[in-house]
Amino acid sequence: MSMLKPSPTDRVLTFSEAIREAIAEEMRRDPTVFIMGEDVAEAGTVFKVLVGLVEEFGPQRVIDSPISEAGIAGLGVGAAITGMRPIIDIMFGDFITLTMDQMVNQAAKTHYMSGGKLKVPMVLRTTLGATRRSAAQHSQSLHAWFSHVPGLIVAIPSTPYDAKGLMKSAIRNDNPVAIFEDKMLYQLKGPVPEGEYLIPFGVADIKREGTDITLVATSSMVQVALEAATLLADLGISAEVVDPRTTTPLDKQTLIDSAKKTSRAIVIDEGYEQYGVTAEIASVIADGAFYYLDAPVKRMGAMNVPVPFSPVLEDVTVPMPQGVVDMAKMLCGKN
Amino acid sequence: MTQSTEFDYNAVDREQWLHMYEQMCKIRSFEENANELYFSRKMPGLTHLYIGEEAIAVGVCEALRREDYITSTHRGHGHCVAKGASLDRMFAELLGKEAGYCRGKGGSMHIADQDTGNLGANAIVGGSAGIATGAGMSIKMRGTDQVAICFFGDGALGQGLLYETMNMAQLWKLPVIYVCENNLYNEYTHNRETAAGSLKARAEAFGIHAEEVNGQDVRAVYATMLRLVERSRQGEGPAFLLCQTYRFLGHHVGDVNREYYRSKEEETLWKTERDPLKNLAAWMIEAGLAEATIFGQIEEDVQAEVAAAVEFALNAPFPNVSEVTENVYA
Numbered sequence: 001m002s003m004l005k006p007s008p009t010d011r012v013l014t015f016s017e018a019i020r021e022a023i024a025e026e027m028r029r030d031p032t033v034f035i036m037g038e039d040v041a042e043a044g045t046v047f048k049v050l051v052g053l054v055e056e057f058g059p060q061r062v063i064d065s066p067i068s069e070a071g072i073a074g075l076g077v078g079a080a081i082t083g084m085r086p087i088i089d090i091m092f093g094d095f096i097t098l099t100m101d102q103m104v105n106q107a108a109k110t111h112y113m114s115g116g117k118l119k120v121p122m123v124l125r126t127t128l129g130a131t132r133r134s135a136a137q138h139s140q141s142l143h144a145w146f147s148h149v150p151g152l153i154v155a156i157p158s159t160p161y162d163a164k165g166l167m168k169s170a171i172r173n174d175n176p177v178a179i180f181e182d183k184m185l186y187q188l189k190g191p192v193p194e195g196e197y198l199i200p201f202g203v204a205d206i207k208r209e210g211t212d213i214t215l216v217a218t219s220s221m222v223q224v225a226l227e228a229a230t231l232l233a234d235l236g237i238s239a240e241v242v243d244p245r246t247t248t249p250l251d252k253q254t255l256i257d258s259a260k261k262t263s264r265a266i267v268i269d270e271g272y273e274q275y276g277v278t279a280e281i282a283s284v285i286a287d288g289a290f291y292y293l294d295a296p297v298k299r300m301g302a303m304n305v306p307v308p309f310s311p312v313l314e315d316v317t318v319p320m321p322q323g324v325v326d327m328a329k330m331l332c333g334k335n
Numbered sequence: 336m337t338q339s340t341e342f343d344y345n346a347v348d349r350e351q352w353l354h355m356y357e358q359m360c361k362i363r364s365f366e367e368n369a370n371e372l373y374f375s376r377k378m379p380g381l382t383h384l385y386i387g388e389e390a391i392a393v394g395v396c397e398a399l400r401r402e403d404y405i406t407s408t409h410r411g412h413g414h415c416v417a418k419g420a421s422l423d424r425m426f427a428e429l430l431g432k433e434a435g436y437c438r439g440k441g442g443s444m445h446i447a448d449q450d451t452g453n454l455g456a457n458a459i460v461g462g463s464a465g466i467a468t469g470a471g472m473s474i475k476m477r478g479t480d481q482v483a484i485c486f487f488g489d490g491a492l493g494q495g496l497l498y499e500t501m502n503m504a505q506l507w508k509l510p511v512i513y514v515c516e517n518n519l520y521n522e523y524t525h526n527r528e529t530a531a532g533s534l535k536a537r538a539e540a541f542g543i544h545a546e547e548v549n550g551q552d553v554r555a556v557y558a559t560m561l562r563l564v565e566r567s568r569q570g571e572g573p574a575f576l577l578c579q580t581y582r583f584l585g586h587h588v589g590d591v592n593r594e595y596y597r598s599k600e601e602e603t604l605w606k607t608e609r610d611p612l613k614n615l616a617a618w619m620i621e622a623g624l625a626e627a628t629i630f631g632q633i634e635e636d637v638q639a640e641v642a643a644a645v646e647f648a649l650n651a652p653f654p655n656v657s658e659v660t661e662n663v664y665a
């Protein structure tokens with residue numbers, strides 16, 4: 001399994017092209033892989049991520065479903081237990097609430113409850129992220145919900161390279177894996193090598209090296225952290241940006257090592273701040289790097305409010321680069 | 336299609352038909368302006384237009400009282416207008432302004448208006464089936480003779496919640512009327528690919544009184560609803576009304592190139608032969624109930640009202656940022 005980093009000379013793909021390529025490659029490789037969801041076939045999903053797949057693989061493997069999230073998640077579990085590798089497409093991350101029993105009480109527990117006999121090799125791919133002016137029921141980042149449940153794997157890619165590698169690993173994994181894709185990232189471009197590669201779960205990636213402060217950022221927040229790091233560099237603060245890439249399993253060691261090196265950390269994630277991914281990661285760092293820290297570990301998540309529609313309100317509910325800069329300056333004593 | 340054969344349309348006052356025409360006209364004009372606000376980039380986000388389906392909202396709501404409840408969908412402007420909301424505050428909501436029905440917090444897909452019994456549009460397909468049925472339960476417990484209407488699209492027939500709640504509504508004889516707006520599509524997929532068997536028989540399986548109506552004919556929708564509402568008020572329990580209809584435009588304002596999922600011919604057929612406004616006007620003229628000129632006059636008046644509402648919304652201020660943390664808890 002190769003773990004190469006993308007090189008600047010690689011061809012450039014968008015985030016959505018990288019996901020499509022990952023799914024197409026795995027469908028070519030393994031006839032048991034199929035994808036099912038609302039408007040995945042001719043429409044290629046509402047975000048056009050899967051355009052072209054039905055033409056190549058046909059409607060037997062790229063299946064338009066009724067608007068039945070609980071049902072398709074359940075069919076996914078059953079098909080996975082009996083020899084298929086389903087990818088269940090849930091249009092908006094907000095709708096995972098409708099799949100909860102199937103994912104939490106069925107998919108997550110089947111392997112354990114059966115004493116290791118049954119396996120559920122399914123993927124649930126869905127979205128996260130606000131600022132699309134889509135209001136409270138189409139803007140949430142609910143990946144913490146699945147991250148809470150033992151038996152589920154949760155991947156949250158932030159670049160085209162990671163999106164492809166994590167999707168391929170998810171399809172080949174023998175566990176239920178949920179992948180959350182940031183809707184705002186679909187058009188993001190980045191290098192993706194031609195050859196085959198996989199990204200293992202539980203391996204964080206350092207997106208930018210630095211020495212003064214660690215910015216742990218996930219998914220949509222990686223770009224925010226990178227922008228903040230650029231702004232901080234102008235102020236003489238060297239920020240390291242670490243992307244865990246999967247919340248479960250979590251690469252605790254890389255996070256702790258980075259915080260030990262820089263002695264300060266901010267954790268940034270677009271889920272609600274209360275009881276969220278940031279809380280878990282901050283506690284891991286506070287615990288593992290305690291003697292090395294010069295400041296309390298800080299968290300920045302989505303504001304603890306339903307996502308409002310009005311742009312003037314929505315924009316203050318998610319972390320933005322300037323907010324990260326201000327927090328970092330404070331932690332570094334540069335006010 | 337079951338028509339209300341016993342119903343004598345001539346028994347309805349001419350003014351009332353004209354009012355229904357005006358209501359449909361308001362909805363259409365509201366939607367045309369919403370579309371324009373999207374294309375001129377004045378409206379944030381996307382919106383789902385109700386053009387083509389006006390006769391359902393108007394026919395249904397015309398049979399209701401102000402204190403009756405409705406729950407609505409992502410395609411909810413028509414229901415909202417028909418239940419009596421004011422256009423300026425609706426546009427203000429679409430633009431995220433403080434003067435909007437939800438102070439800009441809800442947007443197009445979440446307009447609620449307690450004063451007219453509108454318990455809210457809903458961006459979760461089928462998501463309001465519980466709310467409408469619960470409102471029916473509350474009506475029964477409080478002992479009033481209100482009814483609750485649950486509007487939903489054919490796509491919502493895919494959601495389990497609808498079946499759980501219809502079952503309880505019939506078991507407990509709740510005054511809920513499930514109005515299915517069958518416009519043939521779930522987004523970009525025809526419902527022959529998503530719904531097995533008969534749509535109406537789904538309700539009948541629970542023993543719910545179910546009828547089917549031409550959703551392009553406001554007269555038929557209204558006449559049928561009058562009967563269904565009366566049954567429910569009398570304690571006879573829920574009903575299901577399947578309305579055959581069509582959205583003339585895209586799933587949402589951005590859905591402009593539609594040929595990959597439905598033909599131009601199909602669209603043209605519905606637009607030219609099954610336009611609810613044209614058809615009501617044509618019938619009234621033929622029945623000698625109105626002169627042709629009156630419809631143009633109504634349209635002009637409505638367009639002026641809508642233009643003023645848009646102007647109001649464009650000039651209205653955004654909410655203060657400090658409002659973002661308000662209303663999370665009651």
Ligand SMILES: Cc1ncc(C[n+]2csc(CCOP(=O)(O)OP(=O)(O)O)c2C)c(N)n1
Pocket residue numbers: 038067069091095098409410458459460461487488489490491518520521522586
């Ligand atoms: C539970 C849920 N799943 C998916 C969606 C995305 N979605 C929004 S509208 C729609 C189609 C709804 O079709 P229908 O109920 O027939 O209503 P129409 O748009 O035709 O009026 C879908 C799938 C959603 N909002 N909620």
Ligand SMILES: [Mg+2]
Pocket residue numbers: 488489490516517518519520521522
């Ligand atoms: Mg429909």
